[in-house]
Amino acid sequence: MNRNKIIIGVLIIVVIGAVAYANLNFKRTTGVDVNVEKIALRDLEAIVSASGKIRPQRSVNVSAETMGKVVGLAVNEGDQVQAGQFLLQIDPRNLQTQVNRTGASLAAAQSQLAETRASVDNARTNLKQAQDNLERQKELIKAGLTPRETVDRAENDVKLRLSDLAQREQSVKTQETRIRQEEANVENAQFDLNKVRLVSPIAGIVTRRNIEEGETVVVGTMNNAGTVLLTIADLSVIETEVEVDETDIPFINLGQPASVTIDAFPDKTFAGKVTEVGNSAIQATGAGSATRATNFKVVVTLEGTVPDVRPGFTCTAVITTATRQKAVSIPIQATTVREMVVNADGSLVRAAPPQGQAPSRRTTVTAELQPGQTRKEIEGAFVVTDGKAVFTPIKSGIAGEKFFEVLSGLKEGDAVITGPFTSVRSLKDGDAVKVTTAFTNSTGK
């Protein structure tokens, strides 16, 4: 009986001991389900994407410089025109009359000048006669043959003739000035007359025609788009003006390559280069302009010709701001920011649990700070090590479409937690994790 009791007791102790050992050593993984991806080397491209509109590099709006009815219209939208080619004719009769009137006025002035010049000759002749008479009277008074009164009269006559001559000569100058004025009027009228015939200033395509024959045009003003009669665009060089967010603009430089996708041609992309970067923010107007994002103008000039393009097409430009070959890269969704405790030298303070004690999930954040320690928000990623998520600070480089370049903190082959999003967001340093998906390597840049 005692022997049986001993055997039963030993068996109980062995069974209990075995189960207790299993409980303490074969712990079931109780961690958070996570997806894991291995760090790999990839070719990365940092891009900035922005949308805008297609436009020709050179475009001229043709407006009228004089008012009148259109009596001849030689082009339609889409017509190819050469520089100097006739576009439209405004009724010239009014201005032609003006030319005729000023011409006649000029002729009259010229005739009057001729008359004045003839009168100057008469005045000179009269003066000569008066001077000769004075000389004779002076000879006679020396001989005592004439009275003093006659000499005085002859002297006054000379003065009178001199004055008359000066007046006539001044009239000639006045008339000459008037003729120059009339000539200017004629030239001006002729210039105005020339304005009624509009020709193309450049070679290109008529991209817009806002006028019909018989309509009356008004004088074009800079700020009134309604006065534009025709738009001639040189479509040999196409560019797109896109609006880039202020956070991206520091990375944009002249000459950077870009690929442009025009919404009208979704299956094609066109290569281009950045040719202009705005220095001033685009002024937003209208309601909500105060809350609108601050954007800057960037112009991308497309290489080669773009068939069937129309100014005003909407497009998206993807500008490559930097490239890296075989860079250590991490999926964007794996990066996160955590408030961590750091030493004075910047090293991370990890919560080392007391001997034999399980690590606390929030020790690094909530523990009281030691002298020299501070709390700091650090960018990093969770690396799976021995079934735990270890927060690893990283220094990121350029940002590709799906990956960040990792300058330091991680190496090729490290297993980083990429999801699910809620797990990455709520994970704490040292949390137990359970890998639910096999290691995968994403593709892309």
Next chain:
Amino acid sequence: MSDVTATASSLPPAEPIPNLLSRAIGVITSPGATFAHVARVPKVAGMLFLVSLVLGLAQGLPQLTERGRAAALEMQVQQMDRFGVTVTDEMYQQMEQRSHSNLGAYISIISMFVAIPFGAVIMTVLLWVAFNTIMRGTASFKHVMAVVAHSQSVTALGALIAAPIMYAQGVMRATNSITNLGALLPMLDETSFLAKLLGGIDLFVIWWVVVLAIGLTALYRKKTSSIATGLFIVYGLILIVVAYFTAG
């Protein structure tokens, strides 16, 4: 009551009643003989006090140390997580500050002096009603309660073994269980039905059920195997229901 008295009076009068500690050890080493004494002279208070004290100390003493407090805090956070409460950093800081005092340890000890007697009363009511009504037994409530209280010696032994091991491991569990069968199939998802079911099966609980059946046999003169089978069926049903509703 009269039947039990008659049964008790039929025992040899010369045999002395073991003291409290002897009875507690006797339930472990020689349950049949020990429960025969309990059936003859039912004593409840001393054993309930002893069991409560052992369980209270096993639960509370570790919390008087920094390691024990950290383990208790972690257990508290895990339980809140399990019940769907999101523990924010602010909440955790407050809980951590509160854990620095010894109040938690004292509360754990004192709570056992409430929980164990209360649990024993509930268990006694269920057993007394079941055996006296269904099986037409005649044991008094005090006799049944004495058996239940003495059977808790097994639970106290389990706590005595588990407490130092868990303290050394730096962990704490609400049930003080380190002998459940959940560890036998670690490949199972912990939220699965089977894992929950195995996790509920504890060797000390099985031992306690056997001891309880032996104790009830001493009162009701039935076959131990029959009573044990009935108790295990109830235990199994409870485990299945709990596993079903707690499985993810």
